[in-house]
Amino acid sequence: MTRCIQLLLLLASSPAAFAEGGMSYNLRPGVTAISQQVYGLHMTIFYICCAIGVVVFGAMFWAIIHHRKSKGAKPASFHESTKVEIVWTVIPFLILIGMAIPATKTLLAMEDPSNADLTVQVTGSQWKWHYKYFDYELEYYSLLASDQDEITGKRAKRENYLLEVDRPLVLPVGKKVRFLMTSEDVIHSWWVPDFAVKKDANPGFINEAWTIIDEPGIYRGQCAELCGKDHGFMPVVVIAKEQDEFDQWIAEQQQAYQQAKQEEQALLAMTMDEAELMSVGEQVYDKHCAACHQANGEGLPGVFPALKDSPIALGDVDAHIDIIVNGKAGTAMQAFGKQLTLKEIAAVTTYERNAWGNDTGDLVQAKDVAALKGQE
Amino acid sequence: MSSISDVQIDHDDHHHAPPKGLMRWVLTTNHKDIGSMYLWFSFAMFLTGGAMAMVIRAELFQPGLQFVEPNFFNQMTTVHGLIMVFGAVMPAFTGLANWLIPMMIGAPDMALPRMNNWSFWILPFAFAILLASLFMEGGGPNFGWTFYAPLSTTYAPDSVALFVFSVHIMGISSIMGAINVIVTIMNMRAPGMTYMKLPLFVWTWLITAFLLIAVMPVLAGVVTMVLTDKFFGTSFFDAAGGGDPVLFQHIFWFFGHPEVYIMILPSFGIISAIVPAFSRKKLFGYASMVYATASIAGLSFIVWAHHMFTTGMPVQAELFFMYCTMLISVPTGVKVFNWVATMWRGAISFETPMLFALAFIVLFTIGGFSGLMLAITPVDFQYHDTYFVVAHFHYVLVSGAIFSIMAACYFWLPKWTGKMYDEGLAKLHFWCSLISVNVLFFPMHFLGLGGMPRRIPDYALQFADVNAIVSLGGFAFGLSQLIFLAVVIKCIRSGEPATAKPWEGAEGLEWDLLPAKAPYHSFSTPPEVK
Numbered sequence A: 001m002t003r004c005i006q007l008l009l010l011l012a013s014s015p016a017a018f019a020e021g022g023m024s025y026n027l028r029p030g031v032t033a034i035s036q037q038v039y040g041l042h043m044t045i046f047y048i049c050c051a052i053g054v055v056v057f058g059a060m061f062w063a064i065i066h067h068r069k070s071k072g073a074k075p076a077s078f079h080e081s082t083k084v085e086i087v088w089t090v091i092p093f094l095i096l097i098g099m100a101i102p103a104t105k106t107l108l109a110m111e112d113p114s115n116a117d118l119t120v121q122v123t124g125s126q127w128k129w130h131y132k133y134f135d136y137e138l139e140y141y142s143l144l145a146s147d148q149d150e151i152t153g154k155r156a157k158r159e160n161y162l163l164e165v166d167r168p169l170v171l172p173v174g175k176k177v178r179f180l181m182t183s184e185d186v187i188h189s190w191w192v193p194d195f196a197v198k199k200d201a202n203p204g205f206i207n208e209a210w211t212i213i214d215e216p217g218i219y220r221g222q223c224a225e226l227c228g229k230d231h232g233f234m235p236v237v238v239i240a241k242e243q244d245e246f247d248q249w250i251a252e253q254q255q256a257y258q259q260a261k262q263e264e265q266a267l268l269a270m271t272m273d274e275a276e277l278m279s280v281g282e283q284v285y286d287k288h289c290a291a292c293h294q295a296n297g298e299g300l301p302g303v304f305p306a307l308k309d310s311p312i313a314l315g316d317v318d319a320h321i322d323i324i325v326n327g328k329a330g331t332a333m334q335a336f337g338k339q340l341t342l343k344e345i346a347a348v349t350t351y352e353r354n355a356w357g358n359d360t361g362d363l364v365q366a367k368d369v370a371a372l373k374g375q376e
Numbered sequence B: 001m002s003s004i005s006d007v008q009i010d011h012d013d014h015h016h017a018p019p020k021g022l023m024r025w026v027l028t029t030n031h032k033d034i035g036s037m038y039l040w041f042s043f044a045m046f047l048t049g050g051a052m053a054m055v056i057r058a059e060l061f062q063p064g065l066q067f068v069e070p071n072f073f074n075q076m077t078t079v080h081g082l083i084m085v086f087g088a089v090m091p092a093f094t095g096l097a098n099w100l101i102p103m104m105i106g107a108p109d110m111a112l113p114r115m116n117n118w119s120f121w122i123l124p125f126a127f128a129i130l131l132a133s134l135f136m137e138g139g140g141p142n143f144g145w146t147f148y149a150p151l152s153t154t155y156a157p158d159s160v161a162l163f164v165f166s167v168h169i170m171g172i173s174s175i176m177g178a179i180n181v182i183v184t185i186m187n188m189r190a191p192g193m194t195y196m197k198l199p200l201f202v203w204t205w206l207i208t209a210f211l212l213i214a215v216m217p218v219l220a221g222v223v224t225m226v227l228t229d230k231f232f233g234t235s236f237f238d239a240a241g242g243g244d245p246v247l248f249q250h251i252f253w254f255f256g257h258p259e260v261y262i263m264i265l266p267s268f269g270i271i272s273a274i275v276p277a278f279s280r281k282k283l284f285g286y287a288s289m290v291y292a293t294a295s296i297a298g299l300s301f302i303v304w305a306h307h308m309f310t311t312g313m314p315v316q317a318e319l320f321f322m323y324c325t326m327l328i329s330v331p332t333g334v335k336v337f338n339w340v341a342t343m344w345r346g347a348i349s350f351e352t353p354m355l356f357a358l359a360f361i362v363l364f365t366i367g368g369f370s371g372l373m374l375a376i377t378p379v380d381f382q383y384h385d386t387y388f389v390v391a392h393f394h395y396v397l398v399s400g401a402i403f404s405i406m407a408a409c410y411f412w413l414p415k416w417t418g419k420m421y422d423e424g425l426a427k428l429h430f431w432c433s434l435i436s437v438n439v440l441f442f443p444m445h446f447l448g449l450g451g452m453p454r455r456i457p458d459y460a461l462q463f464a465d466v467n468a469i470v471s472l473g474g475f476a477f478g479l480s481q482l483i484f485l486a487v488v489i490k491c492i493r494s495g496e497p498a499t500a501k502p503w504e505g506a507e508g509l510e511w512d513l514l515p516a517k518a519p520y521h522s523f524s525t526p527p528e529v530k
């Protein structure tokens, strides 16, 4: 009830009142030259439509008010005029030409990805983005960071609910960045409103788009093409940094990447105990697998199979590791071999074999996964 | 020899009084019976699709997931769209065509009455199959009413087979209905009823029928390709097998864009009947209305890719589709200007059909404006697949097509039932619908511009307030439609008797030559049209 009253108050107050809540009521001009051109075009066409609306609806309401029967109006008998018909065919046509010219200019500028300084491949898959820098040895996945408890209301929603990711895409300002979009499964669409970039990621094909960001900052967007169950849960976050900070960030990332590789090697010689495997496994499972197989391991009948009591989770260990590493072509089950580390795969396999009453007692170690990967 | 007279007796019998009971409706070949069944069926589907919209709006009332799982949410958006397009709007227009075309052209019935029966009676099965698929393991169609591949092929639930089958049946029904309309109009006009004397509703339906025959087979083709991709190992839309997922969208929208006009051209015909009647003045620019309708239909075949600007087309193609799409606003504008000119210096009164017609003109034009904005490719990149698009097509389909259907029902209800509806109650229905439809759809423009994608079950906190308002509007709009049901039932059961021509300014054979309640067979002998 109080909520309804609040809403009514909001309705009555000016649109500015909403804007304070963080939502923009109009397109935002954005932070690139192109996005500002697009914004300008949007406003121009909006004003033209308003002007036409005032004229047409004005005439209509004039007739409604003054030419009504209850006021004793007597109907006129005219019902044709070629002259008038020609006028109101030609005038709209001229207005359209006036709109088409700036629209064409902007479009031609947008569709010219040549002379890029930096290229990033953006790959969508159910339901995450993968970024690969062509100019550096760096690639990673970017997943929703809001957790399940926020979504189901068990925990208060944080400020950037559904618009935050674990690893944002980082780009330098003032450089022409070219994006190559593609997908591993269904069609997704990578959209950042502040850049006026929205391009479909089509499986098996590569689309191009580009941007030059003017200001450092954090820019948020979302997947814009229905891509299955968690379409609403695959945000895009881009952090734009000054060139020197960007270079520093790249260096850090590459160092971390090397370090992780070394640790991976070291792990092969070690064995983890059950408690560690299970706790890491649960984290990995909740983040990467629960969207489909569900946190309780029961899946969604007819869509995603249950892992609880599943013949694979209870059967041969190698076959189990194999489907996680290589996925299953032509189904929603992706290959996690390059998304997860050896340790994570070992842990999640162990978890699946011992959680929800799947008490196989099997412990899978990183070296088992490496051995299986090595055979290929 | 006796058999001949038997046949004649049967035949005569058939002419005078309809048989009684359920079998009357199952076996009927009468255009009025079939028209009524189409209209009731469409209303039932309108409520079913509406109930799904209520589920969607309840889930979106607040951020977070409250009532339904995302997978079920997707089934709701998908089936809501399919039902409203194929189950509510299209059958309502076919019902109106059945009732009105024979009366308007001076014919006794439709030209192909048995096919008419068949084309109606397969529809309930089509929708029963579609709705049944929701109860299959894995759920019903969850890939949007536009069913883009490969979400509707490789990644679809098995129930996609039922979806494909039901779309086939809907398509067959539409094609049969369209053939019937064309054959009736071409062959059964009364003497003197030349093409340029046809009421505009008949003209717009004639053109619509040709559009249907042109594009429904394309839809049938694309669903069949989906079926074989999913179950029989073809790769039309699968890059791994040499196909192309974007090909799907080209084929779908080659059907889909003309489909949009299939759902609006008959509305233009309705408004062109109602506005002159309540302005007591002839329609302005009859001939230009006919030409405008034909040019819209022609253009509708070369604009399909404006739904696909973000798929990565060559820039030349983007320009072509942008220019053609903008061009459509010229003939559409002509129509709106003609309606306003018809009202200009008329003697206007505001009975419910006129109120709905006026609301149509204003709100449809608003939908036209947002359509023009969407046509501008560089800006469409920002609007595409956001709530701005949702706002746009609901303005043209709900406050456009559906408002015109309501207007038509109120306008011709006296002729259908021989009784008047309750004007007070009907006005209540109008005002409730008008206010709630705008509370429901207008703020969606802001959501889209603010950055909210469509087809999401949950959203960022900044969108919460506007979504709550939209949901309240949605519930109010849904409830308002129950008033419509009440008006119609009250009219049928206890309406005041109507006169043969209850609307002073109405024109046409149905008002001038038929009694208050149109007889079972409208014109057994053709009238002479001067």
Ligand SMILES: [Cu+2]
Residues within 6 Å of the ligand: A124, A127, A187, A188, A189, A223, A224, A225, A226, A227, A231, A234
């Ligand atoms: Cu996506």
